[in-house]
Each structure stands twice: as structure tokens, then as C-alpha cells.
Amino acid sequence: MTQNSSTQALSDAGVSIWLDDLSRKRLETGNLAELLATRNIVGVTTNPSIFQAAISGSDEYDADIARLAGEGKDVDAVIEVLTTDDVRNASDLLKDVYSATGGYDGRVSIEVDPRLAHETEKTIEQAKHLHEVVGRENVMIKIPATEEGLPAITAVIAEGISVNVTLIFSVERYQAVIDAYLTGLEQAAEAGKDLSTIHSVASFFVSRVDTEIDARLDAIGGAAVDLKGKAGVANAQAAFGEYLEAFGSERFEALKAKGANVQRALWASTGVKNPDYSDTLYVDNLIADPTVNTMPEKTLEAAADHSAPAAALSAESAKTGEQVLASVADAGVDLADVFAVLEREGVEKFEKAWNELIETVSASVEAARA
Template sequence: MTQNQYTKALDDAGVSLWLDDLSRDRLTSGDLQELIDTKTITGVTTNPAIFAKALTSGNAYDKQLTELAASGADATTAVVEMTTDDVRAACDVLADVYTATDGYDGRVSIEVDPRLARNTEETIAQAIELHQKVGRENVMVKIPATTEGLPAITQVLAEGISVNVTLIFSLTRYREVINAWLAGLEGARTNGHDLSKVHSVASFFVSRVDTEIDNQLEAAELPDNQVQQLRGRAGIANARLAYRIFEQMQETERWQLLASSNARLQRPLWASTGTKNPEYSDVRYVNGLVAEHTVNTLPEATLNAVADHGEITDSRIPEYYDMDDEDLDALARAGVDYNQVVEKLEVEGLEKFVDAWNALLTDIEEQLKSHQ
């Protein structure tokens, strides 16, 4: 099959495209394999909201629900069984990509229970459990970058488990994530793990930053021309400045020592790249974030938009650092409190995942009763 010219151009520019969606229907229909073959998908990410949609739509899970109900499984056990089965199957679909890229791609992410995000020890325990239950080398465990999540990230990496660090909004937190990742690799080396097998990505959320700051700008008593000038600037600027931190990290002696032991870079992953504001281009958060050693995780609608009319150029993020600095400075002068924004987004992001998880458990509990 022939790869789409626009998605292939992204891959050629160093951007790995991972699908931000998974369901049993997508697996059994061959749709995931088709996206790999035609739209250059090289990985899959999931989250509680994605599984809530998948497990409560259609009848693809009916047979397993009946079996789980017969075994007396509770809702939590049922959700873990069904989601790890889907992730394991997706890992198998992507196994050829994983082998062909020497583990660089072909990854499938599964997230720890978001209710554990403020509990370091329970996050560690479940991350290890999920890794073992999926039982595939190309699985990544997603851990939110909360204050309590940082030491969990370090410990799980030290166990030789690949980690997708999620829910990053601020540049300060990203620096802390890098430190946690480096400490984890150092621990893995001490524990005798092959560092070339321990992969990580740092998921930096993009469009939600624009949504929040745009709302604040609209509510502020600012001249219309100033609002129009500043709207939609923050999300991409924030992400590109994170890439500057990523570049600076590679110059450190700490990283160089790990690289000499065959460690792999923790790639920035651009998440929340579906465009929320219909006034903005539907490929805004793809075209504006092209750089080597990055991942863009796309909802299917955004992937289809890129495949239809993506305008992909070579890596160009470093050209914009001065402008990005000025954009954030201009927002501060306009009264936007960056620290307040990113803190609010982390809290709200975690709440959304917890709400989705709780709703899923309630629904699955009802489904288990109906399948008895």
C-alpha cells in the first residue's frame, strides 16, 4: 500500500505519528493496520476517556463481559482485563513497526488509574502490574506528571519499564520531568537493565493551553486588536519552548554519560493536538510543531485532516524561539498569569480523566449485571 504524502512527509521530517484512539472494533476490523499501511501511524496512545468511549459503545465487548460476569469480576477488574487485552492486541499489530525501528516506534500506551495520580507508591505498583499484565516489550505505561507522579516515573523507569509521561503543561514541570527521567535511567543502569530498551516520551499538552488563555483574553478588558493579536499564540509557543529545553538537555554531561550507555532520548510528544476552536486551522497543532525526535499523537479527525491538506515543512521549531519568548512575555503584560494557567490545566486535566474513569466503572458495573 502507498503512504499518504502528507503523513509520510511528517515522518520524513522526524515526527512520529501515533493514533490517539483504540477500540476492539478498530483492532478486529483491521482499521489500525490500515492506518499503519496508508497514513504512517507508528504508535497508539490511550487514556481513560478513550477507553470509556470504546468500552461503552457497540457490542464488541459483550462476550468478554459475559465471561467476566460469570467469574464474579468487579468493575475495576473487568476494566483492567478488557483494556489490557486491547493494548496487548495493539502491541501485536504494531510489532513489525517496533522491530523495524529498533523500538523507536511501534509503541502502545496504557495509563495507570488516574485516581492514583496523587499517590506515588500506588502508581508505581499499578504501573508494574499493567506492564506485566500486557506482557509486551513495546507497551508504555502512562504516568501523569503530578508532583507525586515524578518519583513514580523515576522508579518505574529504574525497573526497566518504558514510560509515557502525560499531562505536562508547564515548562517548569517539563524540566522536572526530564530530571525524573534521567534519574530513572541512572537507576535502570544501576539495576543492570539494557538502557536501549527503556524508552520514554514526555506528553506536552498543546491546544488546551490556547483554550484557557483565549478565554482569559476574551474576558479581560483589553482592546480588540490586542486580543486578536494574542489569541491562539500560547499553545504552540509553549510547546516550542519545551523543545528548546529538550535541545539544551542533550548538551548536558549527565545525558552524554547515559547516551554512552546506549540510552534513548525521551522524545517530546505533542498531545491535545485536535483543534478546539473552529476559527483555527484543523491542522494548526501539527503544522506548527514539526521537528525531529518528536511524536504527535492525533485523534482520527486530525489525522484525516493532515492526510487531506497537511502543509508539512522541514524541522523549523528553533527558528521561532525569540518570537515564542516574546509571545509569552506579551501575554504576561496583558495580565495572563502563566503559572496560574498551567496549574489550573493540570488540575482540570486530572479531574477529566478521573471523571471519565468513574463514569466508566459505573457503566461497566451495570453491564456486568446485565450480562449475568
């Protein structure tokens, strides 16, 4: 098998393509292995919604659920086994990529319980626990970028654990995430840890920004509607400007001299919600070296079919993005409120998915014990 030319072009441009999905079926049928061989996939991300869909929508997990129920495990323990087994097996599948890239790629992410999004100490505790349970160097622990999540990010990085920071919507919160990462590296260095083994990505959500802002622009009406479909990319452009500044700073250079890695920007929520927009909008316009784009399979296949990458992100495009955001604000959109709503809804969506997963597994456990 050979790699697709369009996804290869993205990879050559410095974009690491990670699949935003995982299931037992993908692992057992060889689908994930095929995507590694033909679509330049070099990483995998998961979240509560992905696990809920995977476990609730198939019978591949039934035997394990029955076995674990028979062993007397409670529902939370059953879910932990099911999810960490999939992440561990995916990590093993990606270990060659991990080794070949020196830990840069070949990563598989698993998220802390979304119900802990506003509990710092419990997030730290579970992040360390998940890292130990999965037991693979190439696992990344996902921690939400809530205010309570920020100190948890620092603490977990300081422990030498690689982190995928998720649910970032605003440039201001992204700045705080970068600071949390750098502070964690500084603490890790003070503790004598090998900084070269610590990696991190900052997952900046894109399409959800357009969905929320477009609705507000429609409500305003008039010339404001001309700005629809522009805020998501502009927000990411502005964020990449922050990346360039932070990781070109003296503060990071001091850490780099000790072996530290940059915290790459990761474009998440790249599936286009509005059918009027190009289905590769959040791929073609977010090219930069180094970045990660984590794509659901539908977006991945669209990119493989007809991706047409635009110019790479730069300090100049960051200024353009800032200007677009300023225009959106001038049109009457309260951006601070937008980002607060998106963070709250993001946490709530993952909590809802997790609770639905608990209900599904609870029913299966009870049936197995009947």
C-alpha cells in the first residue's frame, strides 16, 4: 500500500494527521492499520463522545463486559478497562511511528473523566492513574483547558507525563495553556526529569467557533452576515501567532537548551458543520510546520480526495486573523461570551456522552449478571 498523494502533501508541509476516532472494530478489522499505511495517519485522538459511540454502537465489547461483570467489577471499572485496552492496543500499533519520530508522533490520546473538568486535584490524580494503567510511553493524557484544568496541566507535565490539552477556544485561554506547559517544564527540569521525553499538544477547536459565531451574525443581520464562516480560521490564525511568539521566546529557548519540545498547536473540531462551506475548510487553511490536524474520517477522506492547501500560517496571517476577529466584534458579537459558552457546552457535551456510556454499560453489566 502507498500513501495518498494529498495526505502526503499535508504531511510534507509539516502537518501531522491524527485520526479523531478509535474503536475496537477499527483495531480488529485492520482499518486503523490501513489508514496508517494509506492516509499518513500518525496519531489517534479519543474523547468521551468517541468512546460512547464505539461501545454503544457495536457488540465487539460484549464479551469483555460479560467477563468483567462476572469478576465483580463496577461500571466505572468496566469502562476504564474497555477504553484503556483500546488505547493501549492503538498505542502498540503506532509504536513504530513513535520510535521513528522520537516521540513526536505515534501518539494516542485518552481523556480524563469529563466530570472532573472543574476539579484540579482529582484531574491530576486521574491523569497519573490513566498514564499508569495504559502503560505505554506514547499515550497522551487529555486535560481540558478550564481554569481548574490549567494547574493540573502544569502538575502533570511536571511529573513527566505527556499531555494533550483539550477544549481550547480563545487565544487568551491558549496563552494561559502555553504558560501552564512552560511552567510544568520548568518544574520538571528542577526535579531533574528528562525534558526531551515530555511532549504536548494544545487542541484548539475550530468549527464550533464558526457555528456559534455564525448564528450570532445571522441574528445581527445586515452586513454582519458577510463575516460568516471566517471566524474559525481567523481564531486559529491568531492562535498560531501566539505559538510563534511563545516558542521563539527567551523563556522557551532556555528550556529548549535542556531538551524541551515545543507544544504543538493541534486543530480539533475540523469536521465542517455547515454544508455550504468546503469540507476541507479547516484543513486547507490551517497549514503550518509544526502542527497537528486531528480529523474525523469523513474529513480525512475529503482531504485525501481534494485537499488544496493554502499558504502556510505565519506572523502575517496571525495579524489578518486578529483583524477578522476585530471585525466580528465590531459587528456586535461578544467574543468573550462566545468562548465562555463554547467551553461550557464543550464540557457539558462530553459529560452527557460519558453519562450515556455509563447507562449503556450499566445495562449490559446488569444483563450479564442476570
